[in-house]
Amino acid sequence: MIENEYYSEENLGPHEYLKLGDFPLIHGQTLANAKLAYRTHGALNANKDNAILFPHMWSGTSKSMEIFIGEDRPLDPSKYFIILPGQFGNGFSSSPSNTPAPQNMGAFPNIMIGDDVVAQHRLVTEVFGIEELQLVLGWSMGAEQTYEWAVRYPNMVKRAAPFAGTAKTTPHDYIFVRAHENALKSDPAWNDGFYSSSHAVEVGLKRHAELWSVMGLCPEFYKQETWREIGFSTLDEFLTGFWEAYFLPMDPNNLICMAWKWRHGDVSLHTDGDLTAALGRITAKTFVMPFGNDMFFPPSDCKTEADLIPNSEYRLIDSLWAHFAMFCMNEQDKKAIDANLRDLLAS
Amino acid sequence: MIENEYYSEENLGPHEYLKLGDFPLIHGQTLANAKLAYRTHGALNANKDNAILFPHMWSGTSKSMEIFIGEDRPLDPSKYFIILPGQFGNGFSSSPSNTPAPQNMGAFPNIMIGDDVVAQHRLVTEVFGIEELQLVLGWSMGAEQTYEWAVRYPNMVKRAAPFAGTAKTTPHDYIFVRAHENALKSDPAWNDGFYSSSHAVEVGLKRHAELWSVMGLCPEFYKQETWREIGFSTLDEFLTGFWEAYFLPMDPNNLICMAWKWRHGDVSLHTDGDLTAALGRITAKTFVMPFGNDMFFPPSDCKTEADLIPNSEYRLIDSLWAHFAMFCMNEQDKKAIDANLRDLLAS
Numbered sequence: 001m002i003e004n005e006y007y008s009e010e011n012l013g014p015h016e017y018l019k020l021g022d023f024p025l026i027h028g029q030t031l032a033n034a035k036l037a038y039r040t041h042g043a044l045n046a047n048k049d050n051a052i053l054f055p056h057m058w059s060g061t062s063k064s065m066e067i068f069i070g071e072d073r074p075l076d077p078s079k080y081f082i083i084l085p086g087q088f089g090n091g092f093s094s095s096p097s098n099t100p101a102p103q104n105m106g107a108f109p110n111i112m113i114g115d116d117v118v119a120q121h122r123l124v125t126e127v128f129g130i131e132e133l134q135l136v137l138g139w140s141m142g143a144e145q146t147y148e149w150a151v152r153y154p155n156m157v158k159r160a161a162p163f164a165g166t167a168k169t170t171p172h173d174y175i176f177v178r179a180h181e182n183a184l185k186s187d188p189a190w191n192d193g194f195y196s197s198s199h200a201v202e203v204g205l206k207r208h209a210e211l212w213s214v215m216g217l218c219p220e221f222y223k224q225e226t227w228r229e230i231g232f233s234t235l236d237e238f239l240t241g242f243w244e245a246y247f248l249p250m251d252p253n254n255l256i257c258m259a260w261k262w263r264h265g266d267v268s269l270h271t272d273g274d275l276t277a278a279l280g281r282i283t284a285k286t287f288v289m290p291f292g293n294d295m296f297f298p299p300s301d302c303k304t305e306a307d308l309i310p311n312s313e314y315r316l317i318d319s320l321w322a323h324f325a326m327f328c329m330n331e332q333d334k335k336a337i338d339a340n341l342r343d344l345l346a347s
Numbered sequence: 348m349i350e351n352e353y354y355s356e357e358n359l360g361p362h363e364y365l366k367l368g369d370f371p372l373i374h375g376q377t378l379a380n381a382k383l384a385y386r387t388h389g390a391l392n393a394n395k396d397n398a399i400l401f402p403h404m405w406s407g408t409s410k411s412m413e414i415f416i417g418e419d420r421p422l423d424p425s426k427y428f429i430i431l432p433g434q435f436g437n438g439f440s441s442s443p444s445n446t447p448a449p450q451n452m453g454a455f456p457n458i459m460i461g462d463d464v465v466a467q468h469r470l471v472t473e474v475f476g477i478e479e480l481q482l483v484l485g486w487s488m489g490a491e492q493t494y495e496w497a498v499r500y501p502n503m504v505k506r507a508a509p510f511a512g513t514a515k516t517t518p519h520d521y522i523f524v525r526a527h528e529n530a531l532k533s534d535p536a537w538n539d540g541f542y543s544s545s546h547a548v549e550v551g552l553k554r555h556a557e558l559w560s561v562m563g564l565c566p567e568f569y570k571q572e573t574w575r576e577i578g579f580s581t582l583d584e585f586l587t588g589f590w591e592a593y594f595l596p597m598d599p600n601n602l603i604c605m606a607w608k609w610r611h612g613d614v615s616l617h618t619d620g621d622l623t624a625a626l627g628r629i630t631a632k633t634f635v636m637p638f639g640n641d642m643f644f645p646p647s648d649c650k651t652e653a654d655l656i657p658n659s660e661y662r663l664i665d666s667l668w669a670h671f672a673m674f675c676m677n678e679q680d681k682k683a684i685d686a687n688l689r690d691l692l693a694s
Contacts, residue, residue: 172569211558301566
């Protein structure tokens with residue numbers, strides 16, 4: 001375990017925890033004394049039929065998705081019981097940063113998206129006794145978890161809303177994300193994951209932030225200086241004040257754990273590599289919602305998958321914020337996302 | 348100066364050299380005993396009106412562009428006198444790797460695209476006595492030099508063919524290329540440019556190759572496993588056998604010198620930052636030819652510039668090889684490029 005004030009409840013909100021015990025992982029290892037951190041909004045009704053599950057993206061925590069919850073919003077906590085499960089590696093659920101030896105830091109086992117979803121299934125069924133979710137939704141790695149839910153437990157997912165993510169990681173996305181991991185590892189202070197403190201890996205975190213600045217947005221974003229929308233006045237200020245400021249407080253092993261999981265996402269593991277068969281299992285009404293200009297998940301990759309999902313609609317959301325449209329940096333992106341969620345929940 | 352067998356005439360062909368003497372640079376320094384390496388094909392006719400200038404891309408040498416020259420090709424050496432000038436930093440023209448102290452290695456001065464073009468102008472006018480070029484063409488950084496020629500010496504350029512490049516580097520391309528430089532510099536062996544041998548910086552060269560693999564092609568290329576077209580049978584083989592094999596023999600300072608020059612390319616330096624005014628100077632018949640899926644020079648960026656060039660045509664060449672369509676890995680790309688050059692030379 002390693003001290004890092006970033007992953008504190010003071011900073012990122014209180015969590016509840018489901019103790020998972022010794023948790024068997026898809027890759028064969030067992031995660032000792034595993035835990036799943038989560039937050040909830042609203043109340044589960046007597047019929048237990050008003051639940052929404054909203055897993056979060058890479059590098060985030062349950063709190064990250066709360067910008068979408070509100071009484072005037074489609075994710076209305078006066079109507080729905082909204083569960084925000086943390087993913088393994090997020091610093092609150094079992095993670096390299098909070099797991100004791102011998103599975104600490106660089107020795108933390110490799111986790112798959114399916115491991116997260118199995119843990120979340122225990123939360124949903126054992127803790128809450130829910131049999132069907134009105135909606136599973138998520139962005140980026142949250143979309144990967146959404147697809148995993150819809151394929152693994154089709155009878156439990158009534159509606160699915162994967163934003164800017166894929167059911168099976170493409171080869172380009174795979175090498176893209178691996179390059180980000182390697183940027184962190186390039187810092188000699190990383191030391192195979194056994195560093196003296198998260199902050200000692202500052203050079204690696206900065207290199208990693210630089211790659212995100214290049215690949216996380218899109219050319220037109222920079223050409224139009226869209227960063228002015230959030231108050232920056234020069235490109236350099238944006239690179240340090242946004243990208244470096246976001247990543248520097250984080251734990252490199254946590255980021256690497258989640259990135260590895262990201263690039264190994266693949267629902268066709270359920271069907272011997274047959275993606276058509278895997279996506280064909282989905283019974284949820286599904287809105288596939290890529291973001292225009294997304295360099296991680298180009299809309300064409302999402303369209304290919306949408307075409308394989310029986311009851312799906314392909315709904316492109318165009319934004320110069322590209323992959324980061326989900327941050328709702330402007331009112332337009334927020335409205336577009338909400339409008340689609342409203343349509344889906346009404347269906 | 349540093350030993351590197353890659354930059355030998357045995358390896359990359361014999362060159363002729365124009366001694367430039369002490370060469371004043373745009374950024375104020377003087378490059379001592381500068382030299383411009385070049386190769387030619389065909390013969391200059393008596394009227395000196397059959398010359399074509401074909402500068403090369405980043406990381407290349409004059410030899411790189413010879414795949415476009417042939418008696419059955421638009422660049423026919425039985426008809427045209429084709430000059431292939433080397434750019435500063437290419438290992439044959441003055442470069443960090445071949446310049447003696449005190450301007451050697453990490454102390455080599457910053458060079459601008461305009462410096463290359465001024466040196467090439469001396470070659471064209473002083474050595475060959477040419478007053479007008481039938482065509483200036485180039486790919487990527489060669490396109491940057493083409494634009495610089497057309498803006499700086501409009502009366503000398505009858506036709507211009509910039510492939511997959513821009514007249515003014517966009518902000519995204521700037522941070523993109525800087526990230527590549529930083530990958531080289533991330534290797535402690537780089538040592539501010541004063542390494543013991545080029546090959547000592549192997550880790551940096553490998554990181555750099557990795558970023559190129561991600562950003563140099565496009566998602567669809569990897570999804571369709573287009574690398575099979577050139578004989579690779581796995582993705583990993585392609586990453587090492589193509590990307591690493593290409594870059595590992597090269598000199599890191601040379602690559603950094605050219606990359607810095609690339610990202611500072613800007614013809615609007617001639618017009619106080621007014622790109623419309625700069626491109627408005629061009630009198631050449633110009634074919635602006637971006638490559639589809641190019642992540643460095645998205646077609647939309649090239650279209651914006653084409654619209655500012657008086658006598659231009661925008662001709663998109665679509666290829667899964669994206670930025671690397673110019674390598675003509677398949678017959679289709681070669682035919683598309685040749686067809687456009689034939690049209691332009693006939694106009």
